[in-house]
Amino acid sequence: MQQFLTTALSGLTQGMIFAAFALALVLIWRSTRIVNFAQAPMAMITVYIALVIIDAGYSYWLGFAAALLSGLLLGAVVERVAVRPVEDKPHINAVILTLGLFIVIHALAAVIFGSRYRSFPAPFGLSGFKVGDMNIALTGFGVFSILAVLAVMLLLVLLFRFTNVGLMMRASAFNQEVARLLGVRVTRMLTQGWALAAMVGSLSGLLIAGGNLVHPSYMDSVVVFGFVAAVLGGLDSPIGAVVGGLILGVSLSFVSGYIGSEVVALAALVILMVVLLVRPGGLFSHAPARRV
Amino acid sequence: MTTFAQRLWSSTLARHLLLAGLGLVAVALVLESTSAFRNGQFAVMAYMGIAAGGLTVLTGLNGQLSLGHGAFMAIGAYTTALLLSDRDGAPPLLVALLVATVVTLVIGAGVGVAAARLHGPYIAGATLALAIAVPGIARYFQDTLGGEQGLTVVVPDIPGWFADTAYFITANDVSTSKYVAYVGWISLIVTYVLLANLSRSRVGRTWRAVRDNDVAAEIAGINLGRARVLAFVVSTACAGLAGAVLALAVRLAAPSGFMLTLSLALLSAVVLGGLGSLTGALIGAALLTFLPQVVTGVGLDAGLSDLQAAELAPLVYGLTTILVVILAPAGIVGTARIAWRRRRS
Numbered sequence: 001m002q003q004f005l006t007t008a009l010s011g012l013t014q015g016m017i018f019a020a021f022a023l024a025l026v027l028i029w030r031s032t033r034i035v036n037f038a039q040a041p042m043a044m045i046t047v048y049i050a051l052v053i054i055d056a057g058y059s060y061w062l063g064f065a066a067a068l069l070s071g072l073l074l075g076a077v078v079e080r081v082a083v084r085p086v087e088d089k090p091h092i093n094a095v096i097l098t099l100g101l102f103i104v105i106h107a108l109a110a111v112i113f114g115s116r117y118r119s120f121p122a123p124f125g126l127s128g129f130k131v132g133d134m135n136i137a138l139t140g141f142g143v144f145s146i147l148a149v150l151a152v153m154l155l156l157v158l159l160f161r162f163t164n165v166g167l168m169m170r171a172s173a174f175n176q177e178v179a180r181l182l183g184v185r186v187t188r189m190l191t192q193g194w195a196l197a198a199m200v201g202s203l204s205g206l207l208i209a210g211g212n213l214v215h216p217s218y219m220d221s222v223v224v225f226g227f228v229a230a231v232l233g234g235l236d237s238p239i240g241a242v243v244g245g246l247i248l249g250v251s252l253s254f255v256s257g258y259i260g261s262e263v264v265a266l267a268a269l270v271i272l273m274v275v276l277l278v279r280p281g282g283l284f285s286h287a288p289a290r291r292v
Numbered sequence: 293m294t295t296f297a298q299r300l301w302s303s304t305l306a307r308h309l310l311l312a313g314l315g316l317v318a319v320a321l322v323l324e325s326t327s328a329f330r331n332g333q334f335a336v337m338a339y340m341g342i343a344a345g346g347l348t349v350l351t352g353l354n355g356q357l358s359l360g361h362g363a364f365m366a367i368g369a370y371t372t373a374l375l376l377s378d379r380d381g382a383p384p385l386l387v388a389l390l391v392a393t394v395v396t397l398v399i400g401a402g403v404g405v406a407a408a409r410l411h412g413p414y415i416a417g418a419t420l421a422l423a424i425a426v427p428g429i430a431r432y433f434q435d436t437l438g439g440e441q442g443l444t445v446v447v448p449d450i451p452g453w454f455a456d457t458a459y460f461i462t463a464n465d466v467s468t469s470k471y472v473a474y475v476g477w478i479s480l481i482v483t484y485v486l487l488a489n490l491s492r493s494r495v496g497r498t499w500r501a502v503r504d505n506d507v508a509a510e511i512a513g514i515n516l517g518r519a520r521v522l523a524f525v526v527s528t529a530c531a532g533l534a535g536a537v538l539a540l541a542v543r544l545a546a547p548s549g550f551m552l553t554l555s556l557a558l559l560s561a562v563v564l565g566g567l568g569s570l571t572g573a574l575i576g577a578a579l580l581t582f583l584p585q586v587v588t589g590v591g592l593d594a595g596l597s598d599l600q601a602a603e604l605a606p607l608v609y610g611l612t613t614i615l616v617v618i619l620a621p622a623g624i625v626g627t628a629r630i631a632w633r634r635r636r637s
Contacts, residue, residue, distance in 0.1 A: 029413075034413075035413035035416065035417060037420065082614060082618070085618045086617060086618060089621070091412050091413070092351070092355065092357055093617050095412075095416050096357070096559065096563055096613065096617050097613075097614060097617045097618070099359070099559060099560075099613070100560065100610050100611075100613035100617060101610070101614065102556060103553070103557075103560065103606050103607075103609065103613065104606075104607060104610035104611055104614065106553075106606065106610075107603045107604070107605075107606040107607035108607060110600070110603035111600045111603045111604065111607065114599065114600070115599055115603065116599075217551075217552070220424065220552055221424050223420070224417070224420055224421045224424045227417040227420070227421070228417075231414065231417065235413075260432055262429070262431040262432040263425075263428055263429070263432050264428070265421065265424040265425035265428050266425040266426075266428055266429060268421055268424075268425070269418070269421040269422055269424075269425045272418055272421055273406050273418065276409070276414060276418065277409065280409070280410075280414075
């Protein structure tokens, strides 16, 4: 029972982080029809920026803010410089481009920050709460992770539902041509979308790093988990991404706890395959068949 | 006489066999005139070339993107390592290579059937998951697959007839590393002849049709699923063979050799060379093999540490991949071909 509860709770925390990452992928997919595989290294390098600031003796929160801000900037720059030229090309070019970015950012981080493992601090306790004499696996940092992701989701909902910018971003994601005719500066919206997504990605990178070891490829498997979570939710639906992230986090946590942490990625692959073969549109998709 | 030469050249099979023969002579000349270290590098280039050839056929001719070719190479390498674990009772080398190819092909068929129903980013994501998952399997089955340390590979003794023939032609004794390089390059030439013929045949035309417009291809009577699975299977078989040669060249099959970077490096090699072109794949493989040494040297001279300098090579080929995709999506061979046609017309 103790192990079951522990596994479920840590899965829930992990699931929230996957949800944030999946959300970042979905944001970009909705606006540009690109799956940004470079999301993982982009998040990783912003976490390194935070680490440098924290190691220099400044507070954790300064590093945290710097990472989010640099994520925002990096997303905008990547969209402007690299993604813009391939946006109207065959989709395979965009995928290859994000993979090229993947390699480049990876190598850059290793050259600048070194490829050894470094520990990343956490602002809250990492030991579980005690209720009576039962040790509950929910740590202070875990609670913070869940709250942070929830806050970001709330902010995104507010942005997209109740602000002008959010409406314009939704319009340009929905139909670029019509949005442009109605006076929306679509390219600017796309840049903002990428920036926002990269920031959400950075947040999940920070949350995964907290209390753990950081090295240039520590996010590599997360991009797979985030992708699987996004596909679970249909790749098109933000709510789907969140639910998909939670389902995936809990399932993977059980696989890791009862079978072995080595096969977690394999389990993710199996889940992805099953979903794609049984329900290719994901659990929440409302898009009908692919149009010719 | 010219008409005979022209007729020979216009026959696809004869042309490819002729080129293969010339290639074999060139390989022998190069391997005999270079040091043992260079021979080892050429063995690396051979397995990279085989895998890149398979990938360029899949991505360039059929339009499917696989980020999991490193994983298929791992399957080939582990099969070889299990077969060639010690000197006694090991099957002949040719058998080991074939078994590794067939095992990978069977697994590739399974993945291909699933992948054929996917399109666009889904197939990229699924194969990416495969690339991340496969090293974990080797770690999980520690007893049979050796865990993190991996399995060592014993290169079988050089067959007498091979040593004799090589001595007869070149008057040099054959060392093990040179033998492995020969095995790799002969595998590469055989693979490329098969792939080149395939891509010029009905099957290749089917693949191109599916890539360019799947709806039109289906209306023309092509079975989309079958064409996609076949392309995937052929491509993974190449990766399996490449993995087998890798196991021989490195004499080890360990999870750390098959990380995501391998799959991504292969992809950037074929993009750089030009998607769909076997010559391009070979150029890409050469760059992947020889560029790191040059770039690392430059990095060391610039005052970087060993570890940092080692990361410069991926930095360079990642950047070139981005530049190629943005500026010249046809790659080196494709761009050269376009320029040549423009000059002729």
